[in-house]
Amino acid sequence: MSAAVTSPISSPPRPIRIGSRKSQLALVQTHWVQEQLQSHFPNRTFEVHTMSTQGDKILDVALAKIGDKGLFTKELEVGMLNQEIDFAVHSLKDLPTRLPEGLILGAVTERVDPADALVVHAQHQDKQIDTLPEGAVIGTSSLRRLAQLRHHYPHLAFKDIRGNLNTRLQKLDAGEYDAIILAVAGLQRLGMADRIHQTLPSEVSLHAVGQGALGIECRAEDAEVLTLLKALEHFPTTQRCYAERAFLRELEGGCQVPIGVNTVLDGDSLTLIGLVASLDGQRLVKDSITGAAADADQLGIALAHRLREQGAQEILDEIISQMREQP
Incomplete structure (x- = not known):
């Protein structure tokens, strides 16, 4: 009498851990990636793990004064290298062009409008960027935006602004600024496109490198994750x-x-x-x-x-x- 052959029990595929900053915009972007991957791979599990980065913690100092490379990415990158998360979702404009050894840009998602947006205080609803009164205070934390707008509109005043998107809008509405400059993409992703008063033409403000796209960073040797991410490229x-x-x-x-x-x-x-x-x-x-x-x-x-x-x-x-x- 022959012995029964027992089929090996295959273990379920490992859950994929997605790293994200804790800001509202970062989470909206990360959950979008999670949903896209879940729809492509319904039998896989995708978990979101949040972390705070240095850029999220220091909100009372201008970005230019606290360093730039990896300001919003370093903690997530350490998490990947320590095998705590499998990949991280970034606004591509925040991702340094030189990545730590062992990490690569695994996928770039379809870009939405990369332009900059003018958002104005209620008293300036009848104005455009070129008709704002002399001395009007414009809020931006970006040296790229600041330099270009100073070039085109030297009669305007500029003041640094920090905080997440909602915080910046609150400061604007409270009258601390006459207008602020934000990314069109961020406002659209948070369902706040109605706050876009004017989309700045590229002749006035060339956008940041990677603006409007999401960059997904992962370990270079993780072939399984790289294969999954190709569905979003x-x-x-x-x-x-x-x-x-x-x-x-x-x-x-x-x-x-x-x-x-x-x-x-x-x-x-x-x-x-x-x-x-x-x-x-x-x-x-x-x-x-x-x-x-x-x-x-x-x-x-x-x-x-x-x-x-x-x-x-x-x-x-x-x-x-x-x-x-x-x-």
């Missing part, structure tokens, strides 16, 4: 953002340096516009390059070299020197 956005990130990386500018970009994809052709501006808005170096979208990284590097030849490096060196001198 949006290739046209990836090409545009890789060109932008290569441009920023080659200029060695962090997120708190006045560097702006814009990309246009036309079939297999990609046009990248890049800008470097001085903090006072007096000097502005801007140029563009067009080439094959397949060569996105090389286009970004080439445009960076072109701007360097036109004086961008001197501006960047001066800004870094000014930052070091600040208390």
Whole structure:
């Protein structure tokens, strides 16, 4: 009599742990990623784990004064390297262009509008950015926005603003500012598109590198997670953002340096516009390059070299020197 053969019991696939900052916008973005993955892989479990980053904890100091690289990502990256989480969801504009050893950009999601938005106090509902009265106080924590707006509108006053999106809107509505500048994408994702008073044209404000897209960072050797993340990859956005990130990386500018970009994809052709501006808005170096979208990284590097030849490096060196001198 032959012995019965027992089939091995297959263990369920491991749950995938998603890391996120605790802010409302970060959680909205992370839960969207969770839902997308759950719809693609209904038999898998995706858990959200939240962490506070340095950028979330220090709210009374201007971003430019507390460092830039990894300000909103370091704690999540440590969590990945320590196997506490499997991947992290970032606003791609917050993700440094040089990642820690062992981590990579696993996927870039489809970009929503990357433009900057003007949000005004109720008393200025009849105004646009170019018709605000002299001395009107504009709130922004971005040196990129500050430099470009100072260049175009030297008659306006500018004041730093920190806090999450709701906090900034409350400060505006309380009368601390006449207007503030926010990302269109963040307002749209939080269901606050009705607060967008004016979308700033790229001629006035080139957007941040990666703005409007989500970047999903994971361990380079985690083939299982990388395979799952490919379901969220949006290739046209990836090409545009890789060109932008290569441009920023080659200029060695962090997120708190006045560097702006814009990309246009036309079939297999990609046009990248890049800008470097001085903090006072007096000097502005801007140029563009067009080439094959397949060569996105090389286009970004080439445009960076072109701007360097036109004086961008001197501006960047001066800004870094000014930052070091600040208390």
